[in-house]
Amino acid sequence: MTAQALAPGASASSAAAPSRPLDVRDYKTLALSALGGTLEFYDFVIYVFFATVIGALFFPVDMPDWLRQLQTFGIFAAGYLARPLGGIVIAHFGDKVGRKRMFSLSIFLMAAPTLVIGLLPTYASIGVAAPLLLLAMRVLQGAAIGGEMPGAWVFVAEHVPARRYGFGVGTLTSGITGGILLGSLVAVAINRHYSTAEVAGFAWRIPFILGGVFGLVSVYLRRFLHETPVFRELADRRNVARELPLKTVLREHRGASVFVALLTWVLSAAIVVVVLYTPTYLQKVHHVPATLALEANAVVTLMLTLGCIVVGWASDRIGTRAVMLIGWGGLFVTTYLFYTSLPGTPGSLVWHYGLVGFFVGTIATVPIAGVRAFPAAVRFTGLSFAYNMSYAIFGGLTPVVLTLWLEKDPMAPAHYVGLLAALGFVLGLLPLATRGHAMRGVPAGSTMAQ
Template identity: 70%
Template sequence: MTTLDYSTGKALPDGAPARPLTKKDYKTLGLSALGGTLEFYDFVVYIFFANVLGRLFFPEQMPEWLRQLQTLGIFAAGYLARPLGGIIIAHYGDILGRKKMFTLSIFLMSLPTLVIGLLPTYEAIGIAAPLLLLAMRVLQGAAIGGEMPGAWVFVAEHVPQKHYGLAVGTLTAGITGGILLGSLIAVGINSWFSTSEINAYAWRIPFILGGVFGMVSVYLRRFLEETPIFKELAERKKIGRELPLKTILREHRPAIVLVALMTWVLSTAIVVVILFTPAYLQKVFQIPAALSLQANVAATLMLTIGCLFTGWATDRFGTKAVMIVGWGGMTVTAYLFYLGLPGTPTSLIALYALVGFFVGSISLLPIVGVRAFPPAVRFSGLSFSYNMAYAVFGGLTPVLISVGQQYDHLFPAHYVGAMGILGVALAFWPLSYKGWQVRSEKS
């Protein structure tokens, strides 16, 4: 099979050595991963303070279950807004360039994050408080909708084919590092401030920090260069001839379905295991907030390591084998973790970290997804498929889990386990392990 070098988009002759990673590649990877860390922190920090936001932005007399549902609903609104932002940003990313949209998306994220940190609460302005919170969350969702697919495409089109998986895995690890950063700051806030201090003012600190982080990322991305593939497309004038989304819907429907299903697996792994579980541990098993957050830090750290390992493993062993082992491992370890609750502090942290490592298999989505579409519509194809699926599955999952656990406290384990099985099944999808390298470039 002909092998493609994704830093040029050209086929390598049989037996030709792939070029190694250069100093410029490491710079691109480092700045992209750091920017992804800071931006994804902005997007997820909301969930770590969801209980506090629920108390401050909704009426005191509202029933607890309804307050939680509405708070999670606002969190879900960020996911529902992703497709529109993703489609618009990706459209111009395929026409005007990856770098410009890559920088714009992070600016559009940092501004509403800063505003959330400055918002007056329900006690001060009444119903306007949750409405403004909702508006800012929608803006965040639109921004992240363009950021993640753009970041994956940007890095994938810079690096040599030999290190493609590792590079995409490294970027994904950087993005998940935003969750780790949010978790660490949540632990710090809960350790350094009393409950009354958090409710009074300390809850604002993470959001204000997020706004500052975002502006730093905007500055850092000035030092990145446009991808070689986009430059070549521009020189050949192969961009802008047709609305990219129209081409995708007409010619690449199998790739859309594949990426959407993989997004369902990814969104379940992140939303349920990493974002939802700390609150679940506290409410269902009365595990102290400090301990549940410490366990979450361990799981998120292992998630980041797992993303790196998954990327490296696909370069070494192939994508199909890694999908089977990675998603199968997530199913098994998820049941071990949830069935073992509440356990001891040691077993809680150890098992949460173990399932977190296998959640690192989420790197498989961009590794497969970028290669599923040809360069001229790659940004739009990945963004549309990923964001439409995430809007549905990522947005509804918190509500679904919240309702499901009322009937079965092991519902999160069943849901994660089912998605792991789906991930294994997708390893046998034709595009997921053969033919994409030539087919996707010649489509």
């Protein structure tokens, strides 16, 4: 490979990187990044599994139940609203001072508030200060998750060999989604081991304290990670973003931003509807027992986690575009197969639901394509801005849209996911699905970058 064949900002020494196998340092990076992502997403979602108990403890006992639940979930939603701001700020400094520092900061900003929530006094002890402190902690958590996910994707993408790029990003994504499974399993264990009175009295605090402590341990472990080779080269060449990175993104990379935002809309539909919303839908619309709905949800989350790894591996073998077309097309088909067969038998429900979950793993193509859509100097900011703005809007509106749609059509979840899966299929046909900026010495647009 000649010097002219190298992408801008790539060094000759890094040109051999694409052909090397994963080494011990790569596996350590993947393991610590995925572990941190699992714990951080666990910390973010564990709140929803104990929302009913939290509502009873952090608001007045004489408050109407509907208003208590509305305010409880309003505090949960505040975490989503804080994502764009936190993501933009963390990403700004990630492009300015380095990926590693912000990667460690984001998990600290998640772990510390989670631990504090587990130790907070309730409304009975300090009155209105209790829900206000809870709201403040959720805002900090939202800011942290807004920086963690894009930061983790960029960090791993810039570390692993280009020929294992998809596998690295897919494995990390599986770790992040594994946080949902971990939260579900912990919630089931707490509710089985303790009585309702014990859960309300003290046991609800256990998942938050555990999440906070293990998150702080993960902060310590991330000290052993190294700055990404891509950022080190940018710093050595003094090519780090000199103006506000967001300004550059909005001026020069609007097409990439829209592409990633639309892909994120597809991702949010798959996660929010299939994984988070459907268990309640099964119980209310099809009268599926709560135990069966939760067990099926655990299966779908496990299949999603496995699907992310398979999607990443396949992306390295047959290309991102092919995987997007197969994956989003498969999600469209299996979505209608699942929702039209409800309620069915317990076996068919779990089988069809798990099959949908596997194709939801196609969400791994969002960071695989999204990271490559932006040049290294503004990569963190570009991905974070497009991803978090889109998720805040569509992730927050999806439950509202579905609630209104269900009043007229019980197949609303299938139609919504089906429409967004079709959008994902169309996005897979666009040049941006396979276009790539250099990742560790791989020329943009080369087959290895695709």
